[in-house]
Every structure is written in C-alpha cells, then in structure tokens.
Amino acid sequence: xxxxxxxxxxxxxxxxxxxxxxxxxxxxxxxxxxxxxxxxxxxxxxxxxxxxxxxxxxxxxxxxxxxxxxxxxxxxxxxxxxxxxxxxxxxxxxxxxxxxxxxxxxxxxxxxxxxxxxxxxxxxxxxxxxxxxxxxxxxxxxxxxxxxxxxxxxxxxxxxxxxxxxxxxxxxxxxxxxxxxxxxxxxxxxxxxxxxxxxxxxxxxxxxxxxxxxxxxxxxxxxxxxxxxxxxxxxxxxxxxxxxxxxxxxxxxxxxxxxxxxxxxxxxxxxxxx
Ligand SMILES: [Zn+2]
Numbered sequence: 001x002x003x004x005x006x007x008x009x010x011x012x013x014x015x016x017x018x019x020x021x022x023x024x025x026x027x028x029x030x031x032x033x034x035x036x037x038x039x040x041x042x043x044x045x046x047x048x049x050x051x052x053x054x055x056x057x058x059x060x061x062x063x064x065x066x067x068x069x070x071x072x073x074x075x076x077x078x079x080x081x082x083x084x085x086x087x088x089x090x091x092x093x094x095x096x097x098x099x100x101x102x103x104x105x106x107x108x109x110x111x112x113x114x115x116x117x118x119x120x121x122x123x124x125x126x127x128x129x130x131x132x133x134x135x136x137x138x139x140x141x142x143x144x145x146x147x148x149x150x151x152x153x154x155x156x157x158x159x160x161x162x163x164x165x166x167x168x169x170x171x172x173x174x175x176x177x178x179x180x181x182x183x184x185x186x187x188x189x190x191x192x193x194x195x196x197x198x199x200x201x202x203x204x205x206x207x208x209x210x211x212x213x214x215x216x217x218x219x220x221x222x223x224x225x226x227x228x229x230x231x232x233x234x235x236x237x238x239x240x241x242x243x244x245x246x247x248x249x250x251x252x253x254x255x256x257x258x259x260x261x262x263x264x265x266x267x268x269x270x271x272x273x274x
Pocket of ligand 1: 052056168
C-alpha cells in the first residue's frame with residue numbers, strides 16, 4: 001500500500017458528495033476537492049501572510065496563524081501599507097498611520113509571529129499601492145522586505161483576494177507574480193499559494209467571487225482570532241457593518257459549517273504541490 005505523505009492533509013473523498021468528489025475545478029483554482037488542513041500538516045508549515053493593510057491579516061488569517069504557531073510551525077506577516085486615513089463615519093475623523101502601525105504591532109506580538117514588517121508608512125502611498133510600479137511591489141515581496149519570500153522561505157504564501165479595493169488588487173497581482181515558478185535552486189518555490197477571506201468580498205464582480213476550496217478548522221482558536229482583530233480598534237465598525245467583530249465571528253462560524261466544524265478560516269487555493 002502506498003505510504004501517505006505526512007505533509008498532506010488527509011482528505012476523505014467519501015465524506016463529500018459524489019458531485020463534489022468528481023467536480024473539476026474551474027477558473028484559477030483547478031482543485032478537485034475541498035481540503036481540510038490537519039494538525040500534522042499545519043505543524044510543518046511556514047506561513048507568510050501578505051496583507052495590504054494593518055487588519056487584513058487578522059480578518060483573514062489570525063486563527064490559522066495561531067494554530068500553526070501552537071502546533072510548532074512558523075508564521076510571518078508582511079503589511080504593505082499604513083497611512084493616515086479619513087473614515088466615512090466621522091467618529092475618528094483621521095486615523096493616523098502610526099495608530100495603525102501600533103495596532104498591528106500589538107496584533108503581531110499577541111499572535112507570537114516569528115517576524116513581521118510594515119513596508120510603506122508614507123501617507124502618500126496608503127490606498128495608492130496601485131500607483132506604485134508592480135515591479136517595485138514584486139521586488140518587496142520577493143526579496144526586499146525583512147520577511148520577503150527569499151528570506152523566510154514560506155511553504156504557504158497567503159495573499160489578499162481580489163476585491164474592489166485597489167490596494168488589495170495591487171498586492172494580489174504583485175504577490176502572485178512573486179510566487180511564479182522558477183528553478184527551485186535559483187528561486188524559492190512556495191508549494192502552497194492561497195488567497196484569504198475577508199468580509200468585504202461579497203461585493204465583488206462575478207468573475208472575482210471568492211469561492212473557498214481550502215479550509216483550516218480554527219474551532220479552538222476563534223477567541224484568539226477575535227482578540228487579534230480587536231487590537232485594530234480604529235478599523236472596527238458598528239455591529240451591523242460587514243467589518244464588525246460580530247460579522248467576522250458570524251462569517252468564520254458559517255465557514256466552519258461549510259465543512260461541518262464549528263469555526264473555520266476559508267481560503268482559495270491557487271497552487272498545492274507536494
Ligand atoms: Zn485592506
């Protein structure tokens with residue numbers, strides 16, 4: 001009998017409906033089954049979360065980061081930009097970039113990540129990452145950041161999903177290019193490339209809809225995830241807004257039910273190589 005590769009999450013094909021088992025992935029994902037990452041798998045991983053702004057890492061990946069760390073793996077976060085920002089709600093007329101940076105630092109330390117970087121702190125670049133040449137963003141992600149792919153050699157790279165936010169699209173495009181295949185002895189090859197969830201993704205054009213096909217059971221880490229998000233106080237909205245603590249909890253509880261567990265973080269998988 002063929003020995004199972006311990007790095008691969010166990011997937012029970014029989015636990016999914018026939019239609020699911022045989023469905024061929026469409027579009028960019030190309031996967032044929034829904035994957036649920038197991039503990040042994042996660043314990044071997046080095047995850048690099050690339051986040052356009054301070055808070056995206058918590059919205060999308062805080063539970064997975066906490067779980068990987070608890071199991072003995074490694075996690076790094078690259079925040080691409082913080083900057084002064086005027087909010088619509090008028091409560092905090094202008095949130096300073098320094099506030100965003102401080103909130104993120106508390107989050108990263110709470111999650112006990114192995115390293116992090118905040119790349120751009122100039123207000124002129126915040127929410128204008130689409131005006132930076134893609135080549136420059138790619139270089140940051142590949143080799144210039146303190147936690148660049150070349151430096152931390154991640155097994156999982158988690159990118160922001162394509163959305164209406166111009167910074168998210170710019171970082172996705174640059175990150176996707178940074179993960180392009182090359183000869184492995186010349187350029188680090190992250191075997192797993194994902195995009196992560198966000199409560200804003202419901203407002204996407206049809207072709208960019210977020211359809212998860214990779215889940216991490218974070219039932220034991222939901223409080224850690226919510227605590228991580230709570231540090232981003234300046235970004236949290238009232239409970240009926242889609243970017244509230246309550247909505248995020250609702251979202252991850254729903255994601256959990258999509259795979260019949262209590263709570264999960266959901267991802268779209270662009271590459272899975274073993
Ligand atoms: Zn963002």
